[in-house]
Amino acid sequence: VPRLVPMASEPRTGALLRALAASKPGGGFLELGTGTGIATAWLLDGMDKPSTLVSVDIDPAVQKIAQHHLAGDPRLTLVTGDAISFLSAQPSHSYDFVFADAMPGKYDRLDLALAVVKPGGFFVIDDMLPQPNWPEGHAALAAGLLKALAAHRDFVSAPLAWATGIVVSVRKAA
Ligand SMILES: C[S@@+](CC[C@H](N)C(=O)[O-])C[C@H]1O[C@@H](n2cnc3c(N)ncnc32)[C@H](O)[C@@H]1O
Numbered sequence: 001v002p003r004l005v006p007m008a009s010e011p012r013t014g015a016l017l018r019a020l021a022a023s024k025p026g027g028g029f030l031e032l033g034t035g036t037g038i039a040t041a042w043l044l045d046g047m048d049k050p051s052t053l054v055s056v057d058i059d060p061a062v063q064k065i066a067q068h069h070l071a072g073d074p075r076l077t078l079v080t081g082d083a084i085s086f087l088s089a090q091p092s093h094s095y096d097f098v099f100a101d102a103m104p105g106k107y108d109r110l111d112l113a114l115a116v117v118k119p120g121g122f123f124v125i126d127d128m129l130p131q132p133n134w135p136e137g138h139a140a141l142a143a144g145l146l147k148a149l150a151a152h153r154d155f156v157s158a159p160l161a162w163a164t165g166i167v168v169s170v171r172k173a174a
Pocket of ligand 1: 033059
C-alpha cells in the first residue's frame with residue numbers, strides 16, 4: 001500500500017519522530033539533512049519548551065524553506081554546512097536524539113553520528129525499506145547499514161516496517 005502512495009508515509013514517520021521527541025524533556029536534538037523542514041517541524045512539535053534542535057543541511061536553497069517556516073521557533077538552530085564537518089566538531093555523547101536523514105552520518109561516517117548519541121539517546125533513520133527511486137547498488141548499502149546497526153555492541157536497535165522503513169537505535173547505558 002505505501003508503494004502506491006509514496007507521500008503517505010511522511011505523516012507516519014513524523015508521528016513516530018514526534019512521539020520519540022516527547023520522551024526527551026529538555027533534550028538536545030540533532031537532525032542531519034534539514035531538507036525543507038518536514039521532519040524538523042514534527043520534531044519541534046514533540047519537543048518540550050526547554051528542548052533544543054540543531055538541524056544541518058549543506059544546501060541553502062532547500063534549508064531556506066525550513067527557515068522561512070520554522071526560524072521563528074527559538075528552540076531551533078539551522079546550520080548550513082556539511083554534516084561530517086559538523087559532527088567532527090561535536091563532543092561525544094552530546095545529543096539525546098539524532099535523526100540522520102542525509103547520506104553523510106548514515107551511509108558515510110555512521111561512526112561519527114553514533115558517537116554523539118548520549119547513553120539512553122535515540123539514533124533514528126528512515127528510508128530503509130526498498131524504495132522505487134533507489135539508485136543501482138543502494139539496496140546493498142541499505143542491507144549493510146541494517147547489519148551494522150544490528151551488530152553494534154553499544155546500541156540496541158529495532159528495525160520497523162513502518163512508513164518508509166525506520167530503525168530506532170538506542171545507545172546502551174555505559
Ligand atoms: C532526505 S533529505 C532530508 C529530508 C528532511 N529531513 C525532511 O524530513 O524533509 C536529505 C538532505 O541531506 C542534505 N545533504 C546532502 N549532503 C549533505 C551533507 N554533506 N551535509 C549535510 N546535508 C547534506 C540534502 O541537501 C538534503 O536536503
